[in-house]
Structure formats: structure tokens, C-alpha cells
Amino acid sequence: MGINKVEIGYDEKDETKGLKVRVNDDKANLQDLLDAWQPLCDDDKLRKLYAEGQHHACRACTVNCCSTAYVIPDLIAFKKMAALTGLDYPEFVARYFQEEKLKAGLLRMRPNPCAFLQDNICTIYPVRALICRFYLCCQLAGETEQLIYSLSWTGAAAAQLFAEQTGLLPMSSPSALTSFDLMFKQLIEDYRYDPRVQLFLQSGEYGDIPLAPFM
Numbered sequence: 001m002g003i004n005k006v007e008i009g010y011d012e013k014d015e016t017k018g019l020k021v022r023v024n025d026d027k028a029n030l031q032d033l034l035d036a037w038q039p040l041c042d043d044d045k046l047r048k049l050y051a052e053g054q055h056h057a058c059r060a061c062t063v064n065c066c067s068t069a070y071v072i073p074d075l076i077a078f079k080k081m082a083a084l085t086g087l088d089y090p091e092f093v094a095r096y097f098q099e100e101k102l103k104a105g106l107l108r109m110r111p112n113p114c115a116f117l118q119d120n121i122c123t124i125y126p127v128r129a130l131i132c133r134f135y136l137c138c139q140l141a142g143e144t145e146q147l148i149y150s151l152s153w154t155g156a157a158a159a160q161l162f163a164e165q166t167g168l169l170p171m172s173s174p175s176a177l178t179s180f181d182l183m184f185k186q187l188i189e190d191y192r193y194d195p196r197v198q199l200f201l202q203s204g205e206y207g208d209i210p211l212a213p214f215m
């Protein structure tokens, strides 16, 4: 049996250090990481900070963070979500993104609850954004947190650039921005000129994005 390209687990059985990603192959890509990450969502042995009893699968979780999530999708998810809805990009953005945030230059999906949540279930689960996939309400080891953070925000900055370049973000009249909006705007600015953004701009699949530049 071969070694998995990516493994995730607690560091030396010490839960307090948080979940840690270990990449065993320098050719591993983002899809390898997502494949290793997915089972964590429904692993009720993990300690999940906001889940009922702190050990609950995301499936059927009654807290359901999707009802309050702040989602700015990465570019790959953005394109796949649009394709799934059958809408062209302008229609997709108009229907599923928050108008006042678009005017302020932020590609935020309609929240409270998320526009894709129906009967407490994500209707686009297989193509949901990296931010959604990686959010687990678990303690993460520092370098793992940094890894998923840089992947998610590099992807979100690519979506922002794509939206600006294709006229999807007119930025007409900025409304009052909340502290969350300002924080996310700053993150997008921080990542906008990161050369790794090109990886998302040039790729159609997570399997096209190597992990090595993010490690």
C-alpha cells in the first residue's frame, strides 16, 4: 500500500496542538488536499468548537455555520458554481451575490442564510468554495491554518481580479463597510499581487494547482 500524498491528523495524539496537514509528496496538488480533508467534515471524533456536544458531523449539525457564513469564493469554485446554476456570469452574480457588497467592490455571496442553503443543506456541496470546504470549527496547527488561509485567499483574490476584469464588479457607490468587510477587502488587497494568484487564474481544476508554492 502506497503512502497517501496528503495526510491529516492530530500531532502526536496531542489534540491541543490542533489538526495538522502533512504533505508526503512534493507533487501533491490542491485536489489531493481536498480529498484528504473531506472526511474530516463528517468525523464526529474531532473536537468541533461550535458543534452540539462538540463532537458532531457537519452533516445535520444544528448550529449550521452556513446560516451566518461570510463567503467570498475562490475562482475555481466561482466558475463551477455558475456552471451548475446554468446562468451566465452577470446573472449568476446578480442572483447569488450581495448587491451592496458588490457596489463596495466585494464579491460576497448572499448571506443569512447563504443563498445556496436549502432545508439546512448546501445545494451545491460538491462545488462549494474553498472557504466553505476548509471551515471545520476545529483547532488547527499554526502552519496548517496558514496553508488553508493562503490557498483560500489566493483563490478569492483571483475571483476578485476575474470579476473586475470581466466587468462583474462595477464598484458604483460603496455602502458603509462593516469591520468584516474592511478586513476581507484588506485581505484581497494583500493577495492581489501575489504571483500564486496566476495559478488560480490559469487553472480550471483544483488538481491543476500544486501545493508546493503554498507550503
Ligand code: SF4
Pocket: 048, 049, 050, 051, 056, 057, 058, 059, 061, 062, 063, 064, 065, 066, 135, 136, 137
Ligand atoms: S463547521 Fe459548521 S457545520 Fe461543521 S460542526 Fe462546525 S458549526 Fe457545524
Ligand code: SF4
Pocket: 065, 066, 069, 071, 114, 115, 116, 117, 121, 122, 123, 124, 125, 128, 129, 132
Ligand atoms: S455555499 Fe454551501 S457550504 Fe458554503 S456557506 Fe453556502 S450553503 Fe454553506
